[in-house]
């Protein structure tokens with residue numbers, strides 16, 4: 273059979289149907305969930321809340337809605353860690369594997385639900401012995417090891433909110449997040465494995481904590497056996513803490529609206545937002561969507577979400593959704609291009625780039641959930657890599673984090689999904705907590721590149737500049753009604769919450785994404801419409817990078833744009849004007865580039881820094897980023913009539929061609 277071509281797929285009218293066999297066995301094989309939700313929204317979610325969650329006390333009212341404040345399942349009490357652990361063990365599932373964990377060097381651990389409960393209870397008691405209490409905040413800065421979900425669940429058990437900080441963030445980022453949340457404790461590790469070598473974490477925490485007065489204790493997991501400094505009285509080894517702790521830790525009874533966690537994400541200003549998620553509604557929606565979007569059969573599936581717990585995808589679809597559903601998951605510490613130990617002796621380049629496919633084959637993975645940027649990287653490495661492995665256990669493939677281009681969708685479908693697995697393209701955000709737009713794989717026919725329709729119980733409309741719904745065509749994505757896992761606010765900043773999300777279009781949540789609706793009503797996501805970049809599925813604000821650039825002593829002014837990039841979706845390009853007395857050189861450009869990595873973390877390092885004599889500005893002094901994007905993407909310039917000095921571009925172009933950066 274010849275390879276399918278783009279033309280075979282990339283037609284709005286071209287759709288993929290799930291097989292009759294898939295539909296017959298699907299968790300949702302007809303439209304009844306949509307019908308039920310359309311009939312009575314609150315009753316629909318109330319039913320899901322009682323089906324997916326075990327309540328200590330049943331709730332009285334499903335929803336109280338006073339825009340922009342929602343309360344879901346009012347009066348109910350529950351504990352999220354009890355729902356993820358105890359109830360499964362009580363139901364006789366203690367021996368079921370919760371995590372098949374694989375470290376980057378190839379070490380493995382198999383953790384059952386009974387073992388996970390034991391570890392979490394001890395961890396919770398250990399935290400208690402350090403003074404962590406219900407209502408506190410705990411920061412977590414860890415590699416992808418089992419102690420990371422354990423730490424999250426231990427906090428949930430005590431009723432302390434966690435704030436997970438992605439391991440790629442810098443000491444400055446840790447400091448800002450810890451201080452904003454006034455965290456009392458930080459949980460970390462000496463280091464984590466990253467591309468074959470330990471990457472230090474504790475050192476970054478030490479640097480950050482020089483300026484964090486609220487923190488009284490630090491817990492350190494020994495992952496890599498690297499040398500660390502332990503501050504007497506403040507720092508504690510995890511293994512000592514749990515060895516001394518009892519495995520009996522009754523879960524706190526939390527109110528449905530109590531804070532479960534904070535997760536900081538980039539907005540359009542330099543200050544990250546602490547997104548607030550609570551317990552009852554959040555758990556209901558992540559368990560519901562995990563069950564239906566991935567068509568989970570908990571007693572036989574081996575589900576793998578290849579994200580990092582430092583992002584919301586890891587929170588909802590590695591930890592809380594799968595564990596609430598008693599799923600068996602794979603968890604992997606490293607990067608897709610780190611080879612197995614047996615290959616590492618060879619020279620780089622000779623290594624097979626098949627770590628993912630090897631993992632899928634060995635564990636018999638049934639669902640794979642990853643990002644388009646990873647899929648495009650796999651495409652570059654070639655179809656031979658997956659072809660050497662038996663991937664026939666896969667049933668459903670998922671994508672998240674950015675729009676998926678039809679070519680990548682097709683490649684994923686053909687080479688990973690064997691031409692038969694439904695692909696669920698899931699649109700959602702840190703703020704939404706769980707999936708919002710995605711196909712139910714047994715119900716909705718898919719189109720390559722479209723996230724299809726709102727899930728049952730979710731209201732989505734695309735509107736024009738005036739907030740009027742668009743029947744067909746392009747506009748802005750809005751959400752028309754509250755949903756259980758919605759953010760409850762921005763930590764410490766209720767005004768910013770209302771202004772950012774609920775003020776742009778009256779009565780609607782503004783997502784910050786552009787979208788179009790096709791003739792069949794399918795939704796196509798078109799990327800961010802604000803100053804937020806999406807680099808490899810990670811949200812980074814242009815303002816954040818600009819302030820890191822101007823923080824360098826040689827920089828007078830900076831403008832940052834996200835330029836379209838074949839692999840990472842967008843790439844960060846910084847245009848910089850130097851202060852007097854500094855001469856432009858490659859070395860200085862590189863130094864400034866590295867300065868951003870130091871300030872914000874390596875994920876925010878610009879791909880290119882261009883040192884320019886001037887920036888394109890309007891006569892009122894506003895930087896015209898649109899034109900800089902044209903330059904970065906090698907296009908002819910758009911409308912330049914509002915430019916104060918139209919000649920500024922000749923020099924910018926010349927400098928861009930020779931600027932320092934990657935590759």
Ligand code: WTA
Pocket residue numbers: 537583584585671672673674675676697698699700701702703723783784785797798799800806809810811
């Ligand atoms: C983008 C990640 C198109 C979007 C879960 C959104 C997507 C932002 C998709 C949220 C998708 C996420 N198709 N775009 N399937 N999923 N996005 O908060 O721009 O890290 O606003 O949450 O990612 O990113 P966040």
